[in-house]
Amino acid sequence: MSQDRLHVLLIPALQAAFQQLFDHVATPEAFTFQATRPEFEGDVTINVFPFLKISGKGPEPTAQAIGVHLQANVEVVERFNVVKGFLNLKIADGYWIDFLQNTGDQDLLQLPSTGKEVMVEYASPNTNKPLHLGHMRNIFLGHSVSRILEATGNKVVRVQVINDRGIHICKSMLAWQKYGKDETPESNGLKGDKLVGKYYVEFDKAMKQEVQDLIASGTPKEEAEKQAPILLEAQEMLRKWEGNDPDVRALWERMNGWVYAGFNATYERMGVAFDRVYHESETYVLGKNDVLEGLKKGVFYEKDGAVWVDNTKEGLDEKVLLRSDGTSVYMTQDIGTAIKRFEEFPGLSRLIYTVGNEQDYHFKVLFLILKKLGFPWANELHHLSYGMVDLPTGKMKSREGTVVDADDLMEEVVQAARTSGEQLSKLDEFSEEEKAQLFEMIGMAAVKYYLLKVDAKKRMLFDPAASIDLQGHTGPFIQYTYARIKSLLRRTEDLVKNASSQVPSTVLSEELEVIKLLHHFPAVLSGSAMALDPSSLANHTYELVKAYNGFYQSVPVLKEEDPIKRDFRIGLSRAVALATKKAMWCLGIEVPERM
RNA sequence: GGUCCCGUAGCUCAGCUGGAUAGAGCACCUGCCUUCUAAGCUGGCGGUCGUUGGUUCGAAUCCAACCGGGAUCACCA
Numbered sequence: 181m182s183q184d185r186l187h188v189l190l191i192p193a194l195q196a197a198f199q200q201l202f203d204h205v206a207t208p209e210a211f212t213f214q215a216t217r218p219e220f221e222g223d224v225t226i227n228v229f230p231f232l233k234i235s236g237k238g239p240e241p242t243a244q245a246i247g248v249h250l251q252a253n254v255e256v257v258e259r260f261n262v263v264k265g266f267l268n269l270k271i272a273d274g275y276w277i278d279f280l281q282n283t284g285d286q287d288l289l290q291l292p293s294t295g296k297e298v299m300v301e302y303a304s305p306n307t308n309k310p311l312h313l314g315h316m317r318n319i320f321l322g323h324s325v326s327r328i329l330e331a332t333g334n335k336v337v338r339v340q341v342i343n344d345r346g347i348h349i350c351k352s353m354l355a356w357q358k359y360g361k362d363e364t365p366e367s368n369g370l371k372g373d374k375l376v377g378k379y380y381v382e383f384d385k386a387m388k389q390e391v392q393d394l395i396a397s398g399t400p401k402e403e404a405e406k407q408a409p410i411l412l413e414a415q416e417m418l419r420k421w422e423g424n425d426p427d428v429r430a431l432w433e434r435m436n437g438w439v440y441a442g443f444n445a446t447y448e449r450m451g452v453a454f455d456r457v458y459h460e461s462e463t464y465v466l467g468k469n470d471v472l473e474g475l476k477k478g479v480f481y482e483k484d485g486a487v488w489v490d491n492t493k494e495g496l497d498e499k500v501l502l503r504s505d506g507t508s509v510y511m512t513q514d515i516g517t518a519i520k521r522f523e524e525f526p527g528l529s530r531l532i533y534t535v536g537n538e539q540d541y542h543f544k545v546l547f548l549i550l551k552k553l554g555f556p557w558a559n560e561l562h563h564l565s566y567g568m569v570d571l572p573t574g575k576m577k578s579r580e581g582t583v584v585d586a587d588d589l590m591e592e593v594v595q596a597a598r599t600s601g602e603q604l605s606k607l608d609e610f611s612e613e614e615k616a617q618l619f620e621m622i623g624m625a626a627v628k629y630y631l632l633k634v635d636a637k638k639r640m641l642f643d644p645a646a647s648i649d650l651q652g653h654t655g656p657f658i659q660y661t662y663a664r665i666k667s668l669l670r671r672t673e674d675l676v677k678n679a680s681s682q683v684p685s686t687v688l689s690e691e692l693e694v695i696k697l698l699h700h701f702p703a704v705l706s707g708s709a710m711a712l713d714p715s716s717l718a719n720h721t722y723e724l725v726k727a728y729n730g731f732y733q734s735v736p737v738l739k740e741e742d743p744i745k746r747d748f749r750i751g752l753s754r755a756v757a758l759a760t761k762k763a764m765w766c767l768g769i770e771v772p773e774r775m
Numbered sequence: 776g777g778u779c780c781c782g783u784a785g786c787u788c789a790g791c792u793g794g795a796u797a798g799a800g801c802a803c804c805u806g807c808c809u810u811c812u813a814a815g816c817u818g819g820c821g822g823u824c825g826u827u828g829g830u831u832c833g834a835a836u837c838c839a840a841c842c843g844g845g846a847u848c849a850c851c852a
Contacts, residue, residue, distance in 0.1 A: 189833080209792095217795065227794055227835055229832070239832090265832090266795065307851090346852070459850095477821050495778075496848090503850040510852050541847050563804065567780085568845085575845095604814065622814090634788065639845070640786065646801070653788085653800040660814050668811055719789065722799085733807095733816045775814075 181293070185666055186224060186271065189256065189359070194226075197249040204234045215696070221261055222268030223696065228664055239265035273686045276695045276750070282685060283755055288602040288698065289705050289762040293333040300326045300564075302534035303447075303454070306350040308378040311446050312567050313576065313584035313642060314536070317631050320768060321566055322534035322631055323452045324556075327766045332709040337525060338454045341517070342443075343562040344436050345461040350417040352376045353412065353431050355383035355734055365438050371445065371587070372438025373608070386410050403727065430675065436470055443531040444684055449590055449688045449766060451624070456524075458517065466516025470507055471501045479552045499545055514546050515553075532559040532712065537565040537637070564712050567639035569631075584642070594623030595655070596648035600775075618772055622656050623648075625769045629655025632767050633718040655769055658760060661725035662773040665757040671738060672750050682744050690731040690772040691752060697724045699749040701759055723761040728756045 191208045198206040210230075216222035219513065228235075228243045240262055247260035256275040261268050281433060302322020305311055309549040311319075318468065326336045351403050356363075356379040365372045387408045394404035405411075420428040464583040469485055474480045479487050483503035491497060501512055522528055533543060543563035551558040569576065575584050597619040601607060632646040634640045708717040732757055737753060739744040764771050 200841050212792080212794095214794080219796085225795090227795070232832085297844060343852080348852085376788070484850085488850095497777090505850080507850085509850070537780070537848095538846055544779090565780095600814070604812095606812070606814090638783070638788090643787070643801095648786065649801075654814090657800095660812080664812055664815080671811070715789085716808085721797090726799090729815060732811080736811070738811050774812085 183706040184213075184362060184568065184700060186256075186699065187211075189249070190254065190269075192481075193250055193254045194246070196253065197246050198231075198234065201245050201249060202231075202236070206537065216268045216461065219234075219725060220263055220268050221259070221270055222359075223271040223692075224269045226269070227265060227268045228267055231413075233267075243267040261437070263378040263455040273692075275682050276687055276699070278694060278747075279699055280695055280752060283698070284751070285754065285758065287761050287762060288701055288755070289331055289766070290704060291332045291702065293625045295333040296333075296529045297337065297340070297525065298329050298532065299337040299339060299521060299525060299528055300531040300532045300534065301339045301341065301453075302326075302564075304342070304535070305340075305443065306343040306348055307376065307436050308352050308380045309578065309725055310371070310373040310442065313577075313589060316450075316586050316589070317566060317569050317636075317640075318534055318628070319447075319537070320628050320631050321451055321564065321636050323450075323711050323768045324724060324766060325564060325632060327768060328409060328705065328709050328712075328714060331762070331766050332706060335527075335591055337456065337528070339456045339458060339462065339521075340454050341458040342440075344439075345421070345464060345775065347414060347418050348380070348413060349432065349436070350414045351377075353384040353428075354414050354417055354434055355379040355386065356435065357431070358386075358410075365441070370603070371442040372440070373440075373442030373446070374587075376435055376439050383414070383554075384412065416535050427560075438489060446586055446590075448663070449624075451770070458515070463517045463520070464508065464513045466520055467488075467514070468502065468506075468516070470515050470519055471512055474501075474549075474553050476501040477553075487553070489545075491545060491548055494548055496541075496545055496548065499542075501549075511542070511549070517562070518546070519549060521553070522555070527766075528560065529557070530546065531557070532562045532564050534564045534566070537567055540565055541562070562712065566636040569642045571642055572644075584644075589627065592644075593627050593648050594619050597622035597626065597650065600650055607775075618775055620657060621770050622650065622771050622775065623738065625655030625659050625764075625771075626650060627655075628767060628769050629658070629718060632714045635715045635723075636713060655764075658721055658725050658764060659771050660775060661729055661732075662760050662764075662771040663773060664756055665728070665753045665760075666773050668737060668753055668759065683741075684745050685746050688735060690727075690735050691749070693727045694724070694731050697727055698755055701763070703762075707765075708746070717763060718767055721760060721767075724756060724763075725760060728753075 190213070191211055194211050195206050195208070212227050214227070216225045226243075226246070228239055228246065232239060233243055235245070237245070243262040243265060247262060247269070249268065250257045251260055255271050258272040259270040278405065299312070300322055303315065303319050305315060312333065322338075328335050337662065356376070359382055360379060363375065365375055370378070372730045387410050390408040390410055391519075394407065395401055399407065417428055421675060427471050442733050475482065475487050480487050480501060482488070486500050487502040489499050489501055491499065499511065500509055502508065508624070518531065521531060531597045540563065543565070547558060547561045547563075550561065570583065571582060573582060598615075601615070601619055601622065605617070610618065626648055633653065678743060701724070704720040708714060733747065737746065737749040740749060761771050
């Protein structure tokens with residue numbers, strides 16, 4: 181169902197035209213519309229080339245015939261012209277004026293409820309290292325998609341899975357035991373996740389040293405990498421953890437507690453939250469029974485004591501689901517966790533996993549397995565797959581220390597916003613606290629918008645200089661436009677009371693351009709939701725405020741003497757502010773009242 | 776090697792359910808603050824849409840091959 185009200189108006193008329201002119205029954209999908217190119221007169225263009233077989237005429241006569249019919253039968257079609265096979269329709273100014281008038285102060289970007297409940301998983305960090313730039317793309321994406329789904333009428337459950345178990349956390353624990361000297365976040369003021377991450381690095385260093393020593397004493401490299409004493413010790417610790425050793429468990433809880441405190445601080449600054457947090461220490465036991473059940477049903481098979489699934493018919497491979505010793509693999513717990521989620525949330529109709537595209541194959545296999553197990557919801561699973569974030573220096577590699585830390589980056593962008601803001605010296609009446617709030621908003625808008633404006637599916641380059649830019653196609657640019665409108669609206673409070681109930685009879689081209697972008701916004705939002713793609717929404721928001729800036733520059737609002745025109749422009753400005761604020765909300769970005 | 780993704784202006788990206796002369800931002804050059812916030816607005820420069828074929832009235836968009844880049848294919852997570 182199209183969200184574009186003009187298309188909704190035109191399609192039945194076109195169907196009637198085809199019936200009458202060509203004796204042909206056309207489906208609504210047969211018609212596509214495009215915006216008329218600026219060099220021709222008109223607002224909407226229909227390309228008639230696809231209809232030549234139906235009409236049995238050449239392009240011009242076909243377009244001409246349809247145009248005549250539409251003009252006669254659709255009130256808002258004022259005029260039309262034909263250029264080659266293109267039928268350009270001029271929509272009456274009254275249509276656009278009515279649209280704006282009727283929209284008034286309602287939320288253009290809140291679509292009717294679907295009655296559906298959707299789960300969105302994002303973030304999903306490991307507890308051995310702090311969040312970095314890659315997580316930021318993941319988190320902002322997942323958060324924005326959640327908001328977009330809410331704006332399109334869904335109930336959303338936000339979840340994350342924290343990978344809190346396994347060899348990686350044992351490495352941090354062991355290194356802390358050995359070298360930590362009881363260092364805690366409280367004792368040294370280091371954020372908990374940073375502290376634990378520090379010992380993960382310590383472990384790595386110690387192990388490298390041991391491996392080198394072993395190689396020096398004649399052990400082959402491969403052997404050395406498996407036999408480093410500290411690694412064996414970490415593996416022993418993992419076994420103790422699995423055996424519920426009280427000391428190991430206590431240390432594990434303590435250190436994970438530090439990490440969670442650290443993560444929560446980071447999430448808070450990011451402005452994101454979760455309704456339900458899963459821990460792998462709980463979910464890693466799931467799935468085993470489901471796999472055995474599938475084995476019984478003949479969906480899976482046994483070979484060499486292990487349980488396998490054969491996906492070769494579907495163009496994929498065979499895959500182990502239970503090892504010959506009966507233990508689980510990663511896939512096993514993902515099967516179990518998905519099942520558990522639909523049990524826990526019986527109203528759930530969709531489940532969206534925000535995970536990097538290096539796991540495309542994993543999710544293909546997972547979804548296929550769940551389909552084979554016969555779960556009715558298996559067709560409503562989506563992998564929201566996103567590309568890696570590269571640095572100008574190349575790929576981010578934790579081993580080479582080229583990872584961009586999330587906390588550091590947020591601090592940098594906020595500082596950059598402060599530097600530029602103070603240079604402009606227009607915030608003199610702001611208190612220190614208000615300034616701090618504003619710079620926080622601007623800095624965060626810069627990074628978030630920078631990461632969200634690019635199509636999530638694609639790998640992207642993170643240019644630190646560009647990410648703190650406040651000009652051009654950026655979040656702060658949009659914020660600035662919003663703040664400027666708000667400033668304008670603040671001066672109209674007394675005017676609003678006795679605002680004219682009359683409307684102008686015509687619109688200026690600058691006004692029209694803005695109105696059309698507003699008009700199209702719900703369709704963009706709905707497309708964004710369908711494709712789980714915030715970038716299209718981000719780009720449209722930019723186009724809207726850019727057009728508004730053009731209008732603002734050349735058309736007086738408060739200085740307009742004709743009260744009818746003035747009030748109309750105030751209404752237009754208010755509508756743009758409203759839509760911008762909501763669109764930015766969908767992106768997880770706040771907008772300031774002044775800046 | 777099998778499978779999947781990506782190649783558009785100097786740089787970063789839109790456009791991709793086929794449609795008119797391929798668009799933005801940054802950078803560079805240029806003009807606009809006694810008028811509603813110049814974090815803004817004008818104008819200019821800049822393109823064999825990776826290459827070659829094919830389908831079509833029409834291809835950046837669809838198909839194939841090739842070139843270049845990346846990911847993935849463990850009884851790892």
